[in-house]
Amino acid sequence: xxxxxxxxxxxxxxxxxxxxxxxxxxxxxxxxxxxxxxxxxxxxxxxxxxxxxxxxxxxxxxxxxxxxxxxxxxxxxxxxxxxxxxxxxxxxxxxxxxxxxxxxxxxxxxxxxx
Amino acid sequence: xxxxxxxxxxxxxxxxxxxxxxxxxxxxxxxxxxxxxxxxxxxxxxxxxxxxxxxxxxxxxxxxxxxxxxxxxxxxxxxxxxxxxxxxxxxxxxxxxxxxxxxxxxxxxxxxx
Numbered sequence: 001x002x003x004x005x006x007x008x009x010x011x012x013x014x015x016x017x018x019x020x021x022x023x024x025x026x027x028x029x030x031x032x033x034x035x036x037x038x039x040x041x042x043x044x045x046x047x048x049x050x051x052x053x054x055x056x057x058x059x060x061x062x063x064x065x066x067x068x069x070x071x072x073x074x075x076x077x078x079x080x081x082x083x084x085x086x087x088x089x090x091x092x093x094x095x096x097x098x099x100x101x102x103x104x105x106x107x108x109x110x111x112x113x114x
Numbered sequence: 115x116x117x118x119x120x121x122x123x124x125x126x127x128x129x130x131x132x133x134x135x136x137x138x139x140x141x142x143x144x145x146x147x148x149x150x151x152x153x154x155x156x157x158x159x160x161x162x163x164x165x166x167x168x169x170x171x172x173x174x175x176x177x178x179x180x181x182x183x184x185x186x187x188x189x190x191x192x193x194x195x196x197x198x199x200x201x202x203x204x205x206x207x208x209x210x211x212x213x214x215x216x217x218x219x220x221x222x223x224x225x226x227x
Binding site: 006020032034042043044046049053056090092102103104105106107 | 147149154155156157158159160173203204206208215216218219220
């Protein structure tokens with residue numbers, strides 16, 4: 001069965017620290033990859049997505065992610081976090097060539113201390 | 115502006131009652147989805163529909179039902195058979211097999227007392 005794994009359930013950082021959140025998916029073939037963010041009390045927002053082309057994807061708010069096919073990974077990074085980045089982050093994947101179902105990881109809660 | 119509207123934002127129901135959550139989109143998307151979000155479990159797919167008058171079960175369909183009579187609408191009924199219905203429910207839509215991604219609604223928080 002397809003699955004998406006996020007390694008960190010809760011990450012706590014100080015402002016200006018660098019961030020990397022791990023994400024792995026379990027199936028081969030064509031895959032589309034996404035990172036979503038959910039700020040407290042708000043709805044899900046798309047941070048960035050990878051469909052094809054350059055494996056280094058830049059998103060909103062200074063976030064980026066790198067698709068490494070050999071490792072089945074799509075880790076999210078930000079060089080310097082801010083207090084306003086406190087939120088829950090979800091990695092997701094779908095099979096671009098088939099049903100368009102989106103599978104989510106369990107989420108990583110990021111807390112940034114000022 | 116186009117988007118997805120979920121209503122109501124908060125819903126309270128007594129145990130044993132069926133309840134229907136509304137999801138409407140004006141994006142002209144063919145596919146629509148219902149997800150359930152619980153703390154620490156991410157989003158799990160309940161039902162999805164790729165086209166009008168057709169839908170498929172997701173990973174946790176038991177105790178739920180849907181209909182897709184119109185392209186714009188994909189209501190979700192939480193039946194009394196759902197053993198733990200209190201959760202946050204998210205609706206989404208997309209154009210399948212394209213790179214446009216998914217659009218999510220703002221969600222409905224259902225509390226069963």
